[in-house]
Amino acid sequence: MSTDVLPTTRPAGASAGKPRTYTLRARRPYGLWIASAWVLLLVGCAVAADVLPLADPAKPVGRARQVPFHSLAPDQILGTDTYGRSVLSRVIFGARTDLLVTLCACAFGAVLGCLLGLLAGFVKGWADRAVSFLIDTLLALPPIILLIAIATILRPSTWTLTFGLTLLTVPAFARLERGAALSWAERPFVLAARSYGASGLRIAFRQILPNSLLTVITFVPTVIAGLIVAEGSLGFLGLGIPPPAASWGTMIADGRASLRIAPHEVLVPAAVVFLTVLALNTLGEKVRDRLEIRSRTG
C-alpha cells in the first residue's frame, strides 16, 4: 500500500544493478546540487519576500495579461495576470504561503507520526495493533478525498488546510518510524542499555528515536513534495487558502480561463510547481542513495 505523500519510495534492492556505472556517476552529484540550489533559491525568496523589491501580490502593477519579458522591470518580468497583478510577485508570495503551510503540516505530522510509530514499534503488541488500525483508517480514504471532506465541512481556511495536510502525513511518518524502531530495537546496544537498568522510556527516547531520526529526516523533502501537490490540488479545486492570498494551485486554476490568450498565467506557476516537486523528490532520493537508506513504506 502506498500513500500519496510517499510515492517514490524505492523497494529494497532498488539499486542492485551493475554498480560500476553508478559509482562513476555518483562522484559528481550535479542533480543534487541543482536541486538544492533551486530549493534554497525558493526558500530564500519566500523568506525575504517582504524585503525584495516586489509589487504587492494583490494589487495591479500594469496592464492586464502582459506576456513575460515584455518589460524587464522586476514587477513585470514574468508578465501580469488577468487583473494586471505581477505574476513574479504572486509566485513568490505563493511560495511563501505554500511552503509555510506544508512545512507546518510536515512538522506537526512528523512529531505525531514519530510518536505513534515509536509506540507501535517499541511497545509492540496492543500498541502496534491500535496504531496500525489508526493508520489503516486514515489510509482508507484517498488523500485528496480526505482533504476535500475536511475542507468542505470545516470551511476552507489556512488552519483547516494545515490540519488536513497534517492528517495526511501522520501515516507516512508513523510507518517509517515504526519500521525503524522495530529494527533498531533488535540492536545489541539496546540490550546493553536494558542490562544496566535503563527504563523503557529512556531507551525509546534516548537510544531508538535519535537513531531512527536520520531515516525519517531523509524522507522530509519527499513528504513536502507530496504535500505541495496535495495543497496545489486543493487550491486548484478552490478549497485551499482563500483569496486574495496567492498560492500556486489557485494561480493555475484562475489562469485557466485565459489559457487561449495568456497561457503564461498557467504555465509560469505550473513550471514552478514542476521544478519544486522535481527538486524535492531528487533531493530526498539522492540523499537516501548516498546514506544507503532503503526503506519500504508499503
Place this chain on the structure above:
Amino acid sequence: MAALARSLAGKAARAALVVVAVTVLTQWLLELAPGSVASVILGEAATPEEVARLDHEMGFDQPFLERYGRWLVNLLQGDLGTSPVTGQSVLGQIVDALPVTVELMVLGLSFGLLLTLVTGVLAARNPGGLADRVGTAMSSIALAVPAFVAGPVLAYLVAVRAGWLPVTGWSPISEGLGDNLRYALLPALCVGLLEFGILQRLLRADLVATMNEDFIDSARGRGVSESRLLLRHALRPASLPLLTITGLTVGRMLGGTVVVEALFRTPGLGMLLTTSISNRDLVTVSGIVALVAVGYVVINLAVDVAYVLVDPRIRIRAAS
C-alpha cells in the same frame, strides 16, 4: 489451509472495522459542519422555525448513533438518501457518474502500464545505460507533474495550440466510440502520467534485481537468449507485484480524477463531488466519501487476498 483461512478472515474483519470507522467519521463530520445541514440548504434568509422543521424532516435532530444506525441500514439496502439540492437519489447520481470515472482510470492505467513495460524492459537490458537513464528521467518528470499541472499544460499544448482534441466536455460511449475517446484521451493521459512514474521505478528495480539472480546466469549458460531471459524469466515474475500495486493505486488515481474531471468538465464521480461541494450538498458529499472509502477498502482486501492466493511463498509463510 486452516491457518490461511484464519489469516484471510482476520484481514476481512480488520477491513470491516475500518469501513465502520470511516463511515462513522464521515457521518460525524456532518455534525461538525458549521450550522446545521438544513440551515445550509435553506440559506441565510431562513427563519429558525423553518430550519428546525427541515432538520426534523431529515432526522438531524436525533441522536448521532441513532442517525448513523439508520444511515447504515439504508446503505445496506442500497439507499444513500436523497440530495436536498438536486432532489435526486444520491446512489443514482453516483451510479450515473461512476462509469465515466472508471473509463478514465482504465484508459489512464493502460497508458501508464504500456509505457512502463516498454521503458522498464529497455532499461533492464542495460542498467546504467542510455535507455535506463532516459527511462528514469521520464519517470522523475512524471512524478513531478501532478494532475493540476499536467491538465492545464496538456490542454494548452494539445487542445489549444495544436487543436487536435477538444478542450473540455464529454460524449458518452453510447454515442460512438470515436467521439468518446476524443474527449477521454486528454483526461486519461493526465491520470496515467503519475502512475507511469511510480510503476516504472518498481518494474525497473524488480527487473534489474532479478537479472542479477543466479538462475538467470544458469539459464544464460544453457544458451537462453538475452531477450527471452528478460521477457520470460524476469518480466513474468515481475509482472505479478506490478499488477497488485496497480490495484492499490486506485485510491490515488481517484484523487487525480477529481482534479482532472473538474478541469476537463468530465461528468464523472469527481465532477459530482466538486459540484456537490460548491452547492454545499453535504448529503451527497458524505455519500460519495463513504462509498469511495468502502470501495477502496474492499479493493485493498481483494488485492491482499489475490496476492496470497497467487504467490505460493506468501501462502506458505501465512500458513506456517
